[in-house]
Structure formats: C-alpha cells, structure tokens
C-alpha cells in the first residue's frame with residue numbers, strides 16, 4: 001500500500017510512521033510522498049532527510065482550493081498513492097481530493113471525537129475540565145473532524161495536568177495508534 005502523508009507542522013506523526021516502517025511494525029506500506037501547505041514545515045525537512053519525495057505548496061500561489069488540489073492529485077497519481085494520511089494537515093479537504101480518494105483518506109485528531117473538534121483540541125479539553133480525553137483516527141469527509149471513526153484511545157487527565165504534559169501523553173498515543181490503523185488498512189482488517 002502506497003501512502004501519502006499530509007502535514008503542515010512538526011511532523012512527529014509522520015516521523016512515527018516512518019519509524020514504524022523501519023522497525024517493521026508496519027509491513028507492506030511505503031510512504032511515497034509528503035504533501036505540505038507550508039514549505040518551511042519541519043515535516044518537509046524530515047521528508048528530505050529521509051529522501052522521501054515532497055510536494056510543498058503555498059495556497060496563495062493558486063486561485064483556489066480546487067486548483068491546488070488538482071496539482072496535489074497529479075502528484076498522488078504520479079506516485080501511485082493508495083491512501084492519504086492527514087497528520088497535522090491544517091486545511092479542509094475539498095471536492096477534488098474527496099472525489100478521487102473518498103473513503104481512502106484518514107486523519108488523526110487529539111481528542112475523543114465528536115468532542116473538541118477543530119483547532120486546539122487539547123486546550124479545549126483542559127478548559128472544559130473533562131477528566132478523560134484521547135486520540136481519534138477517522139475517515140475524512142467534507143466536514144471538520146467528522147467522518148466515520150476507525151479507532152480511539154483514551155488518555156486520562158490528571159489533577160495537576162498542564163498543556164505540555166497532556167500533549168506529551170496524547171502524542172504518545174497518536175504515535176502508536178496511527179501506525180496501527182495504517183497497518184490495519186493495508187491488511188484490510190479492523191482495529192478496535
């Protein structure tokens with residue numbers, strides 16, 4: 001299974017996927033492309049270091065979302081991508097990619113959806129005062145953090161929890177769960 005990872009930020013999930021492949025925790029999966037809407041992103045540098053092809057673009061260089069997604073689609077086709085993994089990609093997926101890859105795009109989100117959709121899910125959970133939060137991997141549809149849930153992991157929020165400590169706990173779970181889900185898609189199995 002050929003995957004493209006889309007990332008706008010640090011790319012720690014991207015790195016976790018690469019690491020899982022190297023450690024053979026994921027088999028029959030290759031990362032054939034890193035797509036980023038932020039050419040200076042650390043994720044882009046990580047891809048270059050690992051000699052993974054990169055398509056980095058700036059949305060403002062294109063007239064609209066359809067135009068840049070058409071360009072992305074060309075790259076996905078060139079690299080024979082089967083599945084798209086959104087790992088901190090800060091844009092909604094539009095019609096062009098949904099039509100071409102509907103049901104084959106997954107996203108990782110740092111909360112137990114449907115709670116705390118959108119930006120700063122970790123801060124939202126702390127502000128609300130919930131006692132547990134977690135991680136969700138789900139299929140992507142036209143909404144923001146909607147779409148069928150594939151797998152979730154619970155993270156407990158302790159009394160003295162800070163944003164930093166909670167982020168660390170959530171990331172640990174993300175870095176385990178996302179590779180697991182990718183493997184399950186490659187095996188055409190389900191994850192609990």
Ligand code: GRF
Pocket residue numbers: 007008009010011012013014087088089108109110174
């Ligand atoms: C992760 O917390 C993910 O859940 C969210 O964006 C963050 C990306 O982090 N969608 P990283 O760039 O993989 O470190």
